[in-house]
Amino acid sequence: MNPDQKKKEKKGMRRDLIILLLLLIATLLIIIVLPEKEKGVSDASWDFLIEMMLILPAIMVILGLFAVWVPKKLIGKYLGHTSGIKGIILALILGALPTGPLYIAFPMAVALLAKGAKRSNIIIFLSAWACIKIPQEMVELRFLGLEFMLLRLALTIIFVVVMGVTIEKIMELSDKKASRSSGV
Amino acid sequence: MNITAIAINLIAMIGLMIAFYRNREKAIRSLKVAVKGFIKMLPMVLIIVLGIGLLLGLVPTSTISQFAGEQSGFWGVLIVGLLGAVLFIPALLSFPLAASLLDGGASVSVVVAFITTLTMIGTVTLPLEIRELGKRMALLRNGMSFLIAIIIAYIMGAIL
Numbered sequence: 478m479n480p481d482q483k484k485k486e487k488k489g490m491r492r493d494l495i496i497l498l499l500l501l502i503a504t505l506l507i508i509i510v511l512p513e514k515e516k517g518v519s520d521a522s523w524d525f526l527i528e529m530m531l532i533l534p535a536i537m538v539i540l541g542l543f544a545v546w547v548p549k550k551l552i553g554k555y556l557g558h559t560s561g562i563k564g565i566i567l568a569l570i571l572g573a574l575p576t577g578p579l580y581i582a583f584p585m586a587v588a589l590l591a592k593g594a595k596r597s598n599i600i601i602f603l604s605a606w607a608c609i610k611i612p613q614e615m616v617e618l619r620f621l622g623l624e625f626m627l628l629r630l631a632l633t634i635i636f637v638v639v640m641g642v643t644i645e646k647i648m649e650l651s652d653k654k655a656s657r658s659s660g661v
Numbered sequence: 662m663n664i665t666a667i668a669i670n671l672i673a674m675i676g677l678m679i680a681f682y683r684n685r686e687k688a689i690r691s692l693k694v695a696v697k698g699f700i701k702m703l704p705m706v707l708i709i710v711l712g713i714g715l716l717l718g719l720v721p722t723s724t725i726s727q728f729a730g731e732q733s734g735f736w737g738v739l740i741v742g743l744l745g746a747v748l749f750i751p752a753l754l755s756f757p758l759a760a761s762l763l764d765g766g767a768s769v770s771v772v773v774a775f776i777t778t779l780t781m782i783g784t785v786t787l788p789l790e791i792r793e794l795g796k797r798m799a800l801l802r803n804g805m806s807f808l809i810a811i812i813i814a815y816i817m818g819a820i821l
Contacts, residue, residue, distance in 0.1 A: 493704035500711050522714025525757050531666045535673035541695030542676050545687050580786050583793035608780035613752050619665040620760040636809040644801045
């Protein structure tokens with residue numbers, strides 16, 4: 478990690494702590510002004526805090542294991558050369574591996590495009606990276622239930638693939654237009 | 662403790678055990694990444710937890726369902742979807758928030774639009790995405806993501 482990114486993260490942490498402090502003060506004030514609301518607020522907060530603490534450490538361990546064991550090179554190796562249905566499925570699976578925040582996927586996407594990977598697969602890869610992460614699905618399962626999680630996952634996969642193919646077609650069309658008008 | 666929570670903890674434990682068996686040094690590195698990630702996320706977790714408490718404890722169900730329930734209609738889905746696109750909340754934390762909104766009277770469509778735009782669209786990371794992938798591809802991806810988030814929201818609302 479470069480020092481610039483580290484500085485940014487520190488800033489983000491400080492911002493979170495300031496928001497938390499302000500929110501705590503606001504909550505205390507509200508409870509002082511409206512003491513009858515205290516039970517509702519603290520019960521709901523407490524319930525969700527316990528539920529989060531029962532799964533979050535485990536989720537973080539799973540994320541840590543993936544981060545160390547799945548090398549980023551592996552993703553480039555597979556996604557660079559495959560196309561068709563196989564390429565789409567690979568883009569989905571490789572995107573879904575919990576390997577870090579979205580911003581580290583952009584330079585990977587650029588490198589893959591330069592190497593000749595299909596645009597549709599890159600869009601699918603980026604979108605899967607953003608919203609189909611394996612640990613995310615676990616937390617969704619815990620809080621929203623199996624039916625909700627599976628249905629949203631299936632719909633997301635379908636529409637992300639449709640979107641990837643559509644964007645590729647749009648970009649191809651506008652590329653052709655551009656080359657034709659510049660040729661005249 | 663519910664089955665999903667137990668399963669998640671079991672997976673983590675078994676994974677960790679295999680990791681230590683295969684390569685002690687790498688396993689310890691994974692644990693360090695996990696602890697760091699946990700500490701980094703903790704303030705945001707507490708913000709979300711407090712926010713949920715205030716939402717469910719103070720805002721009456723009738724108000725939530727008026728702005729984000731069935732009767733909020735298309736505008737409810739659109740506005741909450743836009744909110745999800747602009748807000749910067751880690752995806753992991755969007756699910757407890759979504760569950761509390763559902764508890765509080767929000768409709769399935771609104772909640773799905775919120776989660777989907779929150780995870781798929783990054784307004785904060787958009788400048789970086791434009792710089793790396795070019796304006797055309799980045800804007801197309803984020804714009805179409807918003808569109809499909811709304812479509813997915815409506816389909817989920819119709820089924821569930």
